[in-house]
Amino acid sequence: MKTTTTQLVIKNQNKFTSIITDDAMAFLTALHLQFDESRLQLLEKRIIQQAKFDKGEKPQFPKETASIRNENWTAAPIPEILLDRRVEITGPVDRKMVINALNSGAKIFMADFEDSCAPSWNNLMEGQENLKDAVNKTIQLEQNGKKYQLNTETATLLVRPRGLHLNDKNIEINETQISGALLDFGLYFFHNTSTLLAQGLAPFFYLPKLEHYEEARWWNDVFVFAQNYFNIPIGTIKATVLIETITASFQLDEIIFELKEHIAGLNCGRWDYIFSYIKKLKNHPDFLVPDRDQITMTSPFMLAYSLRVIQTCHKRNILAIGGMAAQIPIKDNEQDNELAFDKVKTDKEREVKNGHDGTWVAHPALVPLALEIFNENMPTKNQIHIKRNDIQINEDELLELPKGTITEAGVRKNINVGILYIESWLMGVGAAALYHLMEDAATAEISRAQLWLWLKKQAKTNSGIEITKELYQQFIVEELEKIKIYVGAERFEKGKFELASILFRNMIESNELDDFLTLKAYEYLD
Structure with missing residues (x-):
């Protein structure tokens, strides 16, 4: 009987021995062998779809899934600790950021291996060490004479792995680079799931840059495989999906349906969404967009997208999280700082009044302001009970060109x-x-x-x-x-x-x- 040998090559293996263990690599290898080929097929489908858009096709609600959109079904119940997510802070996985974000007073900290993390090997592996220490409540840092450590009460940790399109050049399995998504997910899941479950928590994730409901199905299959690998119940993992591509906004019900045992919410990833809007429609006649600063959440296509996320999430009994406030406090300039905070206030008031259940900020100084706005306008843990049946978003509204x-x-x-x-x-x-x-x-x-x-x-x-x-x-x-x-x-x-x-x-x-x-x-x- 012929035996198949798996070839594993790891660069800089000796530096991060607490993360790059034999058992962890066995898990990553299993994930790679099971899911990398299907990931590459999904990426190929993106190319085929883009070619159709370049020839003039437009995103549309899939005909083959009309029954999923029209039928009354709901996702699995959300864990109690994720029912109140009124303010979430996001940032990279460096040690100081992890401590400060967990201590910020926000309900959620999204630790990001993706868009706010340059994926050098040191950044990635130190990030995994930092999150492992954070989960174990042992994370500390002394810097410039100041000591950083966790408060008694901290934000709940969610982790965003890289998107499906990114490989990692530091690990090769059978002469093929591992997927960055599987690497980031796999290492965090492997090293922290047992500890989280012992604390009454679970591994929680954010999923970026999905372009099609089949990609949500892929992630669901990954979750099922990982849970079976560790012999834990299906549905232990909970994920929030970033709706940050124009095609995903036409498939909200379908994405939720594919992940219905594991999904906790959708998030309006507004910046990537604008980028995707340009990328997908760039070759259409008369397609043009104004300055970046003129495309806001009041632009018709952006407003339509955010309202549709709210309506669809609440119909399926999951949370709709709003977009990022990227402002950073301006020292020694109270006037400009006040103007910046006024913009944040207006943005967050619009989100909560439209029906969002939470919002994002990038800096700890914005947490109190966002909390105050959501506390004032959302006395309940969330607004899932507000179904927004008063709105009906059509395909044209999701594609309307912004003026400017x-x-x-x-x-x-x-x-x-x-x-x-x-x-x-x-x-x-x-x-x-x-x-x-x-x-x-x-x-x-x-x-x-x-x-x-x-x-x-x-x-x-x-x-x-x-x-x-x-x-x-x-x-x-x-x-x-x-x-x-x-x-x-x-x-x-x-x-x-x-x-x-x-x-x-x-x-x-x-x-x-x-x-x-x-x-x-x-x-x-x-």
Whole structure:
């Protein structure tokens, strides 16, 4: 009888021995062998679907699943600890962030291996160590003479693994790179499930960038496999799905249905959603979008999407979580700080009054403000009882073009922030505080996609300036000078701004819009 040998190659294996154990690798290998081929097939289906959009097709409600949308069914009950999620804080998995976020007063901390984490091996493995220590209540840090440790009461931990499109070059199984999604999920699940269950908790996740209900089915299969592997009940895992692609908003019922034993809610990932909107519809005639700052949650297609998430979630008895407030407190400038907080207040009031059950913030200083707004307007744990049967969102409303203008300032801002973020990511920092906003990969993707689209469509600014490669090249040179002043000459010289600007320029001038900037940049990440 022939025996099949599995070949496993791990780089830097000796550095993180508490995480890279033989048993953990056996679990990862089992996940890879069971699910990687089907993951790659799903990615191939994305390419086929994009080709159809490029030829003029539009996203639509799937005909084959009409019965799922029309029938009365609900998801499995949500655990008590996840019923009140009025304020959630998000951020990368570095040690200080994990402690501060868990202590922030928010109900939930989403520890992020995805858009706010540059996936270097050190970042990923130290992140797994940090989360393991956090689950065990032993996480501490001494830095600059200050000691950080957990409070008695902390936020509930949810973990966001990477999306299906990202491989990890540090582990190969049978000469194939492991999926970043399976690596992040698998290591956290393996090392923490027993401890969480002993505490009366469970492994809770956020799932990013789903484009189709079949991808939700894939994740459900992963969950079932993992629970069976550890001989724990099906439904122990609970997940919240980020609705951050335009195609997913047409398949909300279907995504919930595929995960109905494991799902706790949907979240409006607004920045990735705008990026996906551009990416999917970019080749449609007359498709154009205004400056990034002019696309807000009051833009008709964004409002329609968020209302549909609320209505569908509440129909299926799960939670609808609102979008991110990316503002960072501005020191020594009370006037600008007050204006920024007023924007947050307006945004959060709109969310809670529309029926959202919670919201996101990026900085601990925003937690009290968001809590105050939700406490005032949502006296119950959530608003699932508000079904929003008064609204009916159709396909055209989900696709309606946002109104606005393209300005020179908007073009320059996209270039400036795009280069700054990519450079930060290449230096290993995936959550970059830029101009008093917390930028992650999603906001950089909007900047890149808009610039690409405007060039492709030969658009003009509101002052009549034609957008050309030559204009971009001029602006890149000029914005790099501004960046040098912003970060300081010493930081500029020690950084990777030349590489970042080359990568960014190549992507915005490319004949085809690259799927994800992180796929290109990952080749250069240490």
